[in-house]
Each structure stands twice: as structure tokens, then as C-alpha cells.
Amino acid sequence: MKSLSTIINPSRFSKYFKKEMRENRKQLLSRSLIMIAILCAFSLITGLGESSTYNRYEEFLINHPNSTVDDAKNSLYELYMHEPFTYNDEASANCLSIFVFGFPIALIICASCMFESMSTKQKKIATLMAPATQFEKYLTRFFTYIILPIFIYIAGCLIAESLRFIIFSIFYPTGDIIRFMDYSDTIKDMLIKDNMLFHTIVLYLLSFIAEASIYALGSSIWPRLALLKTFAAQCIISFIGIVTLMIAAISGAVEKSAKTIGAIAQNLSLDIEFTTFMWLLHISLLIFISINFTIAYFRFKESEIIQRM
């Protein structure tokens, strides 16, 4: 049996990791800065989109010096609202939506770069001949292109939101119109009270990590233009799947299968609770993610300097 050091050795891994990070630092830094710059741009554009609303609040607060921003909102919307409600900075909420939907895009782009060091013969030779195990090399890439981007993305969101908050606070200093994103209460609720919200968010995160794992696998198959090629492959597979389902639906096979599955479930008295169902879904996704990353590892492990499909 192989000893653990033939798979991973902490000292060797750290030397290899340092080498990869330092040799590619310019590229990694420039990509991170681009990601942060895009997030900042979206954040500022979102703020600009709300500027007419801010102007109205600002004007109200100047004209009513003893009022709060909540009073301003109730006064401005009294024609439309029956009950008083508290003020929320809409730009902050819109930014959160952008950050949430931008997360999978960023993760997919990063995952598709996971094996870009195998895109040319020269790069392949340098990667494969480096004195480290293939697992250590894989782990370095996994950390650099899957784990690290998540933290950079979160940091980018905070920077973008801070920038929006600082810049718009300068232009709208009155009252409390510009607010920083604060979802600490929501997170607390999610973790303690709201089971459904917790499961929805976990499902959301796992779905996109699963999508990223597909692109990482794609990158191990097509290190060059992995993003486009994996996307095309996904489209083709989806198209084939949809066509197959349509044919099955037309021929009545879907209805028949549904009835059979329903009958089996009824016979087995399968009465799964929502929480159990969601946990099963999470576990299935985790297995799917693990399979994709494992296949990607073995493809990388068996790599040669020539491309064999």
C-alpha cells in the first residue's frame, strides 16, 4: 500500500503551493481586481439608479429638519400605503441581488480556469514535471480556482458595497438615506428560526458549486477554452435531454412512469417530510459535486503532454 507521503506531504505541498501562487500572482491579482472592479461598477450603477429617490428624501429632510428618513418615506408614500413602514435603502437590496446572481457566474468562470496550466504543451511539461504529487498539484488548483475565488468574491462584494456607501454618503449626507447592507438579522433568523430559508440558501449554494464542478471537469477535458466548450457541451446535453423527454411525453412514457413511481411510493408509504427531502437533495448534490471533482482529479492525474479524449 502506498504511504500517505506519496499522495500528500505538507512540506512539499507548501513549497509547491508557494511556487504556484508566486509565479502566477500577477495573473491572479489582475483577475481578482477585475472581479472586484466589476462588482464595484455594478454597485455604483445600482446606487445611481436610486439617485432620483435619494433626491426626494434629501429634499424632504432639508425641508423638515426634525424628521427622520422613516417619516420621509411614510410622507412620500402616504398616498399608496395604508400602514407606516420603515425605510430601507433599495440600492443595498438591489446590490445584494446582483451579488447573489453574480456569484455563480464568477464561480463558473474561475472553475473553468482550473486546468488552464494544461492548455499548451509547454505548460503541461512544466506542470507535470514539477516535483510534487498530482494530488498536491490538483489541491493547489482546487484551492486557487474554487476556494479562493469564493473569499475574493465575498471580499469584493463588501468592497463594492462599502464604496457605494462611502460615495453616496458624501452626496447624500442628510439623515440616514444611504445605508450599508446589513443582513445580520436575516442570517440569524435563517440559522435559528426559518428552516425553509436555510435550506433554500444551502440548495442555492450547492447548485452553483455543482455547476462549478461541471466546469472544473470540463476544464480537465478541454483545458483550452474550457468555458465555451463546457457551455456548448451542456447545451447539447440539455437539448438531447429535452428532446428525449418530449418524445417520452408524446409517447405517454412519462405519464406511465409517474403513475408507476406514484404507486410504488404509495405502497411503500413514502411520506417524506420537507426537511428530510431537502437534506436528501443536499446530499445528492454533494455526491454529484464529489463525483465531478473526483473525475477531474483522475483525468488530471493521468494527463500526458498530448491530448487524449
Next chain:
Amino acid sequence: MIEVKNLTFSYSRKKAPVLNNLSVTIERGKVCGLLGKNGAGKSTLLYLVAGLLTPQNGKVLFNGKSTRDRDPETLQDIFIVPEEFNLPSISLKEYVKINAPLYPRFNNEDLEKYLKMFEMDNDFNLGALSMGQKKKAYMAFALATNTSLLLMDEPTNGLDIPGKSQFRKFIAAGMSDERNIIISTHQVRDIDQLLDHIILINDNEILLNHSTTEITEKLIFKNTDDPQIIASALHAQFSLYGNSVILPNNENAESELNLETLFNFAIEKPQLIKQTFNQSTQTES
């Protein structure tokens, strides 16, 4: 020691094998020249030795371990200088700082010595170098790693005229009894005085696998215009210094190996060269 055992390799199942049932053993302490025409499989053999390709059959053992396994201990002891390579845009000092720890026998003084041989200092950015300078710096680093096996693919391509003679001195300075250097090239004039052993590949097989001493013991290389000698030669070709001929060495005469003439002889008369060396091997055994 490198043992290539019954190696067969093809780039695709449909294509004919580039190397067919090839077996070679290279002892330690040798500078080995891997010669052949374009497309003969020199670089392929080099990559197979490095474990960068998977053979259809056979294996390559380096100190008893298969190189295809790519064990880190094996990789620490092998360095390959490909014909074309990328270097990061960082200073040499930084490159050494981050790469040298991966090679336990790396010696910084050796690096300085080899760089001096190429008339280079140690304070430059790798991204700012020309291709030839990059090659010199990379080869200096490769030799300074002191790995037991150094593989070089067309190392003199891209080197300037002084660079080629510097290269010969550089290899001679870096050679020891504990290491093997395998040089794959078709530019035989650049390395002919450097080699201890020659492996000549042609049409998927090894035509010649002998030390330079063995070759000069069996063959005489000379330049002559004497028609009688030319007529009796195993091989003759026109050169600027008269006709370059190869004669059988029946009288243990000493001559200097002419690699270009030997190469042409082997390619033109493969059966004759095989016969010459097989007969001698059989007689010896």
C-alpha cells in the same frame, strides 16, 4: 541507470507506432546523444523517459522506478529542458527562491558558475530576456538542480554562435559520474565532441546504440581525396575539407568521431551499420 524495456508508443491507435519494441539501457555518468531524422521519435522517446507520455507497451525505469508513475522523489531527480518553454515574468532570484526548494540538491554557486559560462549575471527578469538568453538561464538552472537525469530537447536551437561553444563547456562542467544527460538533437555539429554514448533512431527502431569509444574502435573517420580510399570506404560524402569517409577500423587506429558522417552512413546504409556493430558485439561476446 535508465532502462527502456520493450517500449512501443503510438500517438493514436490508428497510426503506426513511432517507437516499436524499443529497448535501451543507459549507464550512469554518460552524456548520451539521441539522434535521428525529423519525426524519427527522438523527442517522443525523451518524453517517454520523463514519464510525460504513456507507452502502449513496455516501460521506462529510472533507478528501478517507473518514470510514468511520476513519484515526487523521481521528479526531484529528473529535469527536462524542452525545445520550447515558458518562464514566468519574475526575476531570476525570485525564480530560484521558489523553485530551488523543490530540488534538494540544487546549488546556487553552481548556478552562478553556469551563468558566468554563458556570460550572464544573476540579476535580470526572466520575462525581459530573448529566447536564446532564456534558454541559457533555464539550462543553467536545470544543471544547477544537480538532478541525476537531465533531459534536453534540441538545446542548441536558438543559441547564438558563441552560445553553442559555451554550451559544450557548460555540459562538460556539469557532468559527473552520478548523472546522466540525454541530449536529443539533429544539430550534430554542436555536440559531437561532447557525447559519450550515441543512440540513433530511424524508422521506429534503434540503428545504433554504442559508446563513442566503441564506435571509434570499429570505425575510422577521416577526410581524404584519395580515390582508392574513397572506393574502399563504407561510406563517403563530400565535405569542405575533402571527402569525409568512414572505413572499418581493422588496425585499432585512432580517429575523431564525425557525427554527421556517421549519421548519414547509418541512415543510408542501415543494414551495414547494424551488421558492423552486431558482428562486433557477437565477436566480443
